[in-house]
Amino acid sequence: MPRGRPPKKDLKKQEQHTENEQQEKQDYFMQFSRSFQNAIGSSMFYNSPFIQNEILKNINMTPHKLNRDEVEKLVANPKANEKAIRDLAQYLENYIMHFKRLVFHYGSILTFDYYLLPTNADEDDKKSNAYKKSYNKAFDWLEKFHIKETLANIMRMLVLEDAKFYYLRESEARISLQEMPSDWCKIVAKTDFGYQYSFNMMYFLQTGVNLDDYAPEFKEYFTEYSSKEEYKNRAPYWIDLDPVKAPVFKFDENRAGILPPLMGIFIDSTEIATYKELLKTKTKLEVWKILLSKIPMHNDGKGPQAKNNFAIDADTAAKFNSIIQSAVPEGVKSIVTPFDSEAVDFDQSQSKNSIVGVGEEMFYKSAGTSPILFGEKNTTGSGIKASIETDESFVLHMYREFERFLNIQLKRVTGRFRFKVVFPDITFFNRKDKIEEYLKVSQYGMPVSLLACALGLNQRDLVNLLEFESILKIHDKLKPLVSSHTQNGNENSGRPKQNKLTDAGEQTRDIDANQNR
Structure with missing residues (x-):
């Protein structure tokens, strides 16, 4: 060979x-x-609708329960456990209401109010029919996309899974x-x-x-x-x-690995479930009692007592113990022994009155979110405001990512002229402040589109609403309410008299000190 x-x-x-x-x-x-x-x-x-339903559920419903030790192992090596961590996040959302509300909280902060900004048209271009067509194409596409509904749903999923x-x-x-x-x-x-x-x-x-x-x-x-x-x-x-x-x-574009944004509180979330089980055990122990009954021994005083010299035989002791057991309520156990008798209970087995409260406190501390937003505890107004601003900064960066996606799509549909979507940093928490801010600057000539955006309107909505009101002449039909503050010319004009006055107020009324003011 x-x-x-x-x-x-x-x-x-x-x-x-x-x-x-x-x-x-x-x-x-x-x-x-x-x-x-x-x-x-x-x-x-x-x-079969059963098969089709199962396929649809498997797209984003694969929760999996793990104990604390298993969670620690996953979090310690997230690179190799992306799927398991994603499944765990879904389980925590289903099982721990604190976690679910936190996901919904972060996922619902953004309002997705936007305005459209032209990027490559001069003043003459904006008067042309071609520009108007491109402008309408952009808004038509955005309206068919349903920005606020679509992106809000995506945002909540990103907070959960990354x-x-x-x-x-x-x-x-x-x-x-x-x-x-x-x-x-x-x-x-x-x-x-x-x-x-x-x-x-x-x-x-x-x-x-x-x-x-x-x-x-x-x-x-x-x-x-x-x-x-x-x-x-x-x-x-x-x-x-x-x-x-x-x-x-x-949610985190700095890493290709898929790591849920709230992964840092996974362990604290599982601890809440653990504390719930401890509280359940503690409650059971507090209602349990053990009755220890002593069997008497023979003692005739003549020398050492004989071993196992019981005064009552075993059968008799068992019968009486059975009678006692049938008479006591559930949770009380009767035991017969040759030792001294006493009642043993498990009340005050835990010095903490609220074991679950310990887990909740650690949860919110780890999350960095004020528990008062979810009906827990009390804090100062400045503390709440600072917490909300921190929560806003946690999610505001997602506006830029959504802008990039939408602007790429608009380039495909608008043709020669370009437009871009802009999401001002408006949230459900700062909307009132933004309205005041934009109203103030609009008085000095700044774009009124910003104010409309803070009110939840884009430019097309604003123009259509103003034109509609103008056609119906709504402003002509509005009349200010007549009140005592706006009436004059008779003795009953002015502010209504108050029934309850201080001593100084009554003296002022008696001498007509405010007359002709």
């Missing part, structure tokens, strides 16, 4: 054979998957972002448009998953994947999606 290195021709044949085998396996898989899809597509089982994957769907009636299953998405690159993700097409091989429920191009991705040259050297069945149409919204 020949020894040594095989000839080059044999090596080339082996390599070619291996490549052919891989290609045959891939072709076989794609053929099988297409046949499988066609087979189940017409079956009654595939169209990153969410979407695909842009456009129709005549509405523009929406379809949520993609996170377990089948992987962040693969960072681009000028944000992070880019890859999607595993194996997802569509699951029973109950329908390609028709996704954008039409997914059918092309699924059927043409194996023939595309650029994917030859990639892991099978993963396809990179265009970040313009498939955005990744991420």
Whole structure:
């Protein structure tokens, strides 16, 4: 038998054979998957609402309960436990109301009030019909997108999980972002448009998953994947999606790893559940009692007492103990012993009156949010204001990320003229202050669009509302209310007399000191 290195021709044949085998396996898989899809597509089982409902729930509902030690291990190594941490966050939201309310609190701070700003048109351009068409296209797209509803829902999911994957769907009636299953998405690159993700097409091989429920191009991705040259050297069945149409919204864009923003209070959240169990045990112990009854011994005074010289036999003692046990309430246990009798209870087994309160206190301290916002404790007005401002700063950066996504989309639809969406730093907490601020500066010639934005109106809404009121002549129909403060010319004019006055006030009235003032 020949020894040594095989000839080059044999090596080339082996390599070619291996490549052919891989290609045959891939072709076989794609053929099988297409046949499988066609087979189940017409079956009654595939169209079962139970299967379809389960598929929809699996997109963003995979909660998993863990104990404190397991949580510590996950938090200590988040890089290797992204899915487990995401599932834990969902469990905590479902089980710990404090955590759920905190997620909703952070996710609902932003108002998403916006105004539209032209970026490349001069004064003459703005008078042209082409500019007006572009302007209307921009607002038409934004109105079909339903900014406040869509982005508010996304924001709450980001506070819970850090990153969410979407695909842009456009129709005549509405523009929406379809949520993609996170377990089948992987962040693969960072681009000028944000992070880019890859999607595993194996997802569509699951029973109950329908390609028709996704954008039409997914059918092309699924059927043409194996023939595309650029994917030859990639892991099978993963396809990179265009970040313009498939955005990744991420709470923390500094890291590609997916780490929930509230991960720092996961342990404190699980402690609340632990303290609840301790309180339950403590409450049970406080109502438990043990009655210890002593069996008398013979003692005739003649020398040492004999061992086990009981005055009552075991059967008799057991019968009497049974009678005692049947007479005492639930939670009281009767025991017969040869020792001295006494009652043992477990009251005051814990010096803290509110064990759960300890966990709640640690939770809010770790979260850095004032508990008074959730009906806990009291604090000063300045303390609440400072806490709210800290909470606002925690989420305001997301405005910039949403602006980037929307402005990329507007570039596709407005044509020659460019517009950009701007979210002023308005929140549900600072709206009143912003209205006062913008009202004050508008009196000095600053844009009134800022004031309208603080009131929840964009420029189109503002113009349409003013034109509508002008057509209906609403201002002409409004009349100020007549009050005693605005009446004059008779003896009953002026401020109404008060019934309760101080001594000094009554003296002033008696001598008519305010007459003719």
